Amino acid sequence: MxxxxxxxxxxxxxxxxxLGEQMLPKRIALPxxxxxxxxxxxxxxxxxxxxxxxxxxxxxxxxxxxxxxxxxxxxxxxxxxxxxxxxxxxxxxxxxxxxxxxxxxxxxxxxxxxxxxxxxxxxxxxxxxxxxxxxxxxxxxxxxxxxxxxxxxxxxxxxxxxxxxxxxxxxxxxxxxxxxxxxxxxxxxxxxxxxxxxxxxxxxxxxxxxxxxxxxxxxxxxxxxxxxxxxxxxxxxxxxxxxxxxxxxxxxxxxxxxxxxxxxxxxxxxxxxxxxxxxxxxxxxxxxxxxxxxxxxxxxxxxxxxxxxxxxxxxxxxxxxxxxxxxxxxxxxxxxxxxxxxxxxxxxxxxxxxxxxxxxxxxxxxxxxxxxxxxxxxxxxxxxxxxxxxxxxxxxxxxxxxxxxxxxxxxxxxxxxxxxxxxxxxxxxxxxxxxxxxxxxxxxxxxxxxxxxxxxxxxxxxxxxxxxxxxxxxxxxxxxxxxxxxxxDRVARELQPKPGGIVLPHRTHAVVLVSQLHQPTLRALGYAKVTRPDTLTALTADVSEQEVSALRAEWEERRIPVPLTVMSSPYRDITGPVLEYIARLHREHPHDLIAVYIPEYVVGHWWEHLLHNQSALRLKARLLFQRGVMVTSVPWQLDSSDRAAAREAEAHAGSPGAGSKVG
The missing domain is CATH 1.20.1740.10 (Amino acid/polyamine transporter I)
Incomplete structure (x- = not known):
């Protein structure tokens, strides 16, 4: 709406x-x-x-x-x-x-x-x-x-x-x-x-x-x-x-x-x-x-x-x-x-x-x-x-x-x-x-x-x-x-803090998911690098040999300082190979944190959602069930989202009390 x-x-x-203004006198409460x-x-x-x-x-x-x-x-x-x-x-x-x-x-x-x-x-x-x-x-x-x-x-x-x-x-x-x-x-x-x-x-x-x-x-x-x-x-x-x-x-x-x-x-x-x-x-x-x-x-x-x-x-x-x-x-x-x-x-x-x-x-x-x-x-x-x-x-x-x-x-x-x-x-x-x-x-x-x-x-x-x-x-x-x-009740019991305070992971492994080399990917690589993980890997799936070859060539041409890992995908599936890589990494390092960064587009119209981010949504849904894995969405705002944000800001500006939460 x-x-x-x-x-x-x-x-x-x-x-x-x-809320107090919404209280009812008897003459209104009766009906x-x-x-x-x-x-x-x-x-x-x-x-x-x-x-x-x-x-x-x-x-x-x-x-x-x-x-x-x-x-x-x-x-x-x-x-x-x-x-x-x-x-x-x-x-x-x-x-x-x-x-x-x-x-x-x-x-x-x-x-x-x-x-x-x-x-x-x-x-x-x-x-x-x-x-x-x-x-x-x-x-x-x-x-x-x-x-x-x-x-x-x-x-x-x-x-x-x-x-x-x-x-x-x-x-x-x-x-x-x-x-x-x-x-x-x-x-x-x-x-x-x-x-x-x-x-x-x-x-x-x-x-x-x-x-x-x-x-x-x-x-x-x-x-x-x-x-x-x-x-x-x-x-x-x-x-x-x-x-x-x-x-x-x-x-x-x-x-x-x-x-x-x-x-x-x-x-x-x-x-x-x-x-x-x-x-x-x-x-x-x-x-x-x-x-x-x-x-x-x-x-x-x-x-x-x-x-x-x-x-x-x-x-x-x-x-x-x-x-x-x-x-x-x-x-x-x-x-x-x-x-x-x-x-x-x-x-x-x-x-x-x-x-x-x-x-x-x-x-x-x-x-x-x-x-x-x-x-x-x-x-x-x-x-x-x-x-x-x-x-x-x-x-x-x-x-x-x-x-x-x-x-x-x-x-x-x-x-x-x-x-x-x-x-x-x-x-x-x-x-x-x-x-x-x-x-x-x-x-x-x-x-x-x-x-x-x-x-x-x-x-x-x-x-x-x-x-x-x-x-x-x-x-x-x-x-x-x-x-x-x-x-x-079960969730509350599971979320109860354990004795000993904050438990720090031994190491952090960052994985940036890559479909092609564009602005959202570069932003995700930059965000991941800023967190200073112990290891940083760019991960892609070999859905098309021609596309992967082009990606490797551009990766080397731009001299991206992050190793690119290519997972084989004989059935042209993205989700399966990524989950296999993350699972293997978790088995090798069970006490470490794995941080997965997913570049996403932010769009301004409902119909644009049908054209973007479907693979990312499926991956996130599956990765959230993996223990020891943290999923981070890295947004890239398209022009249509900027216009939508401007319209929402104008509508909010007309609401009573807009901007009153400063300070």
Missing amino acids: SISLKRLIVGRPLSSDR VFASDPLSSVAYATQEILLVLTLGGLAYLYLAPWAAAAVVVLLAVVVVSYRQVVRAYPSGGGSYAVASRNLGPGAGLVVASALMVDYVMTVAVSVAAGVDNIISAVPALGPYRVAVNLGFVALLTAMNLRGVRESGRLFAVPAYLFIAGVLSMVVIGLLQTAFGRAPVAESAGWQVHAESGEAGLTGLALALLALRAFASGCTALTGVEAISNGVPAFKPPKSRNAATTMAVMGGLSISMFAGITALALIADVRYAEDTCQLVGFPGDCATGSQRTVIAQLAAAVFGGTDTVMFFFIQAATALVLILAANTAFNGFPMLAAILAEHRYLPRQLHTRGDRLAFSNGIIILAVVAGTLIYAFDGSVTRLVQLYILGVFTSFTLSQIGMVRHWNRELESATDPAQRQQFHRSRAINAVGGCLTALVLVVVLATKFTHGAYLVVIAMPVLFAMMRGIRRHY
């Missing part, structure tokens, strides 16, 4: 001392970290109805009970995570809690679950947002996947510009969505109270029950109800993001984070309960396959049904051509798409913590030009985009992979918090403080029991519908992180 294009997308770099749970209410009710209508309309009476269970669970989880925020203000959320209280293994299980959850948050949120756009503009239906990927790319670019800057942009749609949904709920309930209850466009439709789903009783009915409840639990996704991002809040960090979490919980519960109540009042019918809907207008094989929230907006505000209908659809689509920002903030921060603990590559702990964890942002975008492409941007298919990871992290986090409070109680002597610790432990114990129960329900009801992929992905991630940690 060129400097100018990078600056256009990412913006000018920020110096490290401006940045809580847009996922706030926006998931737009499709959580829809998922409950979708499951219950598998058996026709006979089981919709279970919807209020499933929704009530989701509300209770959401309240318990929010209260429980407020304890996490206060106890672990350094961030890391569930990962930090599980690691410190249950051990590194449990921490990695949580980390793998959270990473899967964050990827699915991006995929599901963007896909759900695009569904609402298509509900308002059906002509975009054939371009669903392309529109999804376009929004993922846009979110990636915005997050690369920095959390505070993107947070301001995301705040407006989030607050418009909250205001729009609450207004719709209040107006719809008032209409009902005054005898003019809203009626959905699908209210008169019937639903064909799927084969084997009609007339359920006993255990089968209970499983259907549990599956509906599990689908509705998508309303809890992203609740833990605030606990992961506490360091991004302005001081006092933990108090501000706890307050933001309480506000998020209150808004999520109010909107979810209101949308569910309105959907039942308006007699919304929603099915996965539109051909199940008796009375569906048009061709059910190619047509798509409007989302639940779109049907409610049309029913409450008087049709699909009203300003408020388009306002609700636009706000819902925007906030769902921007809800992925919860993951774009949570995933890179979690990855940075894991990288700091040596469970992920160290590059994920590096901040980019705008002080964001750029590498984590890019990885998240690529994986989420791949899932959207693989599942054709279908919310119904993608959501089956959702929430299993969520409740895995919920459960282990709450169990870890119970152990945390047990340790605190062992050392606490003040009666008031002990009472507070007992109350906190009870909250987390209840939360742990409920989320463990839901985890079992989710696993049992969604396993065959796609959750098995998550069951596979989590152990793979766990094993990968353990492997990375073992690698870093």
